[in-house]
Amino acid sequence: MPSSQHLLLKQFLTAATGPLARSRPRLPAIRLAAEAAALFQFVPWNVFLQDADVEGMAAEWLRPVGARPERVLLYLHGGGYVIGSLNTHRALVGALAASCQLNTLAINYRKAPEYPFPAALEDARLAYDWLLNQGYEASNIMVAGDSAGGGLGLALLQHLRDARQPLPAAAIGLSPWIDLALPTTLRRQACQEETRMLEALEMQTWGSLYAADTPQTHPLVSPTKGKLHGLPPLLIQISNAEVLHDDVVRFCRKASLSGVPVTLQVFEGLVHWWHLFWRFVPEARQALQQVGEFTHSVWAEQQAQSQVNSAA
Known part of the structure; x- marks a missing residue:
């Protein structure tokens, strides 16, 4: 059962997004x-910021x-x-960096509608290549993202695989948006409060803004539509109350059947973006x-x- 703190958050978000929806x-x-x-967010203690270009x-x-x-x-946010x-x-990235004890590079990739697909994917690939050029081994890099950023990270994995580039050690998706068409109407009706919040934020139109002239079924737009073989270990977190x-469950099943090590963690009754x-x-x-x-x-x-390989 969700915590009392989450209940308060849910009530606040429902009240706040009602006027937006109207x-x-x-x-x-x-x-x-x-x-x-964002002005009310703070980075955890002992996590230090450094600008990067x-x-x-x-x-x-x-x-x-x-x-x-x-x-x-x-x-990828x-x-x-x-x-x-x-x-x-x-604040979220700082907390994640602290939890994983990993130096974390966050990027400000280009946004739609000014820069539709494949701009965000190109920027994600640019950042990944930049890390390799800085001397990081692919086996020492992980990719993470929430919502659209989680989907973007999974699209990046497929892009790297198809380009025969070295893949990162693992990827993490926090409530990843992996099908831009969104789930069925019946599922939306089953999650009425969550649906109102997503509708208030115009999410149903955002997929078309990003995809633009590219079909939303393109695997690098909606990674659940792609072939998932050969990907590194994945951690996916989702709430059963999210639309x-x-x-996400279908994606994880498909990835597992494709031979990908997948860890799916389902939380009870939480709103989208609860990680924030x-x-x-x-x-x-x-x-x-x-x-x-997981990391x-x-x-x-x-x-x-590595030790087994060295011994052999």
């Missing part, structure tokens, strides 16, 4: 509201004290491919702790395999 604000107003809300793209490092210098997490920035996700739930509220919601802190445990297990397995 007024249908334009995208610039939604972006401004998201940036304003990734081939002209704004980015920043979030560096936890004690993180190993040779390992890195590339983070959510926001339906149309909103969000380094500011809106800085994205069914698509880690300071207030215990389930968010639990989720981030489990991400940290540590991947590194441990990698090290054990």
Whole structure:
């Protein structure tokens, strides 16, 4: 059963998004509201910020004290491919960096509708290549993202695989948006409060803004439509109350049948983007702790395999 803190959060979000759903604000107003809300976020103690320039793209490092210098997490923020920035996700990325004990690079990839597909994917690939050029081994890189950023990370994996490029050690999707068409009407009706919040944020139109002239069924737009063989270990977290739930479960089943090691963690009754509220919601802190445990297990397995190979 969700915590009392989450119940309060859910009530607040439902009340806050009601007027938005009725007024249908334009995208610039939604972006401004998201940036304003970011003013109340704070990075955890012992995580230090450092500006970065990734081939002209704004980015920043979030560096936890004690993180190993040779390992890195590339983070792709959510926001339906149309909103969000380094500011809106800085607190979440900082908390994730601390939980994983990984130096984390967050990037401000280009947004639709000004820059539709494949701009965001090109920027994600640019950041990944930049890390390789900085001397990081692919086996020491992980990719993570929430919502649209989670989908973007999974699209990046397929793109790298098809281009025969070295793949990262693992990828993490926090409530990833992997099918831009969104789930069925019946599923939306079963999650009425969640649906109202998504509709208030115009999410149903954002997929078409990002895809533009590209079919939403393109595998690099909706990664669940692609071939999933050959991908590295995946950790996927989702709530059973999210409208994205069914698509995520189907994706994980498909990936597993394709031979991909998949860890699916389903939480009970939580709203989309609950990870953002880690300071207030215990389930968010639990989720981030489990991400940290996953990354540590991947590194441990990698090290054990290396020792076996050396002995052979």
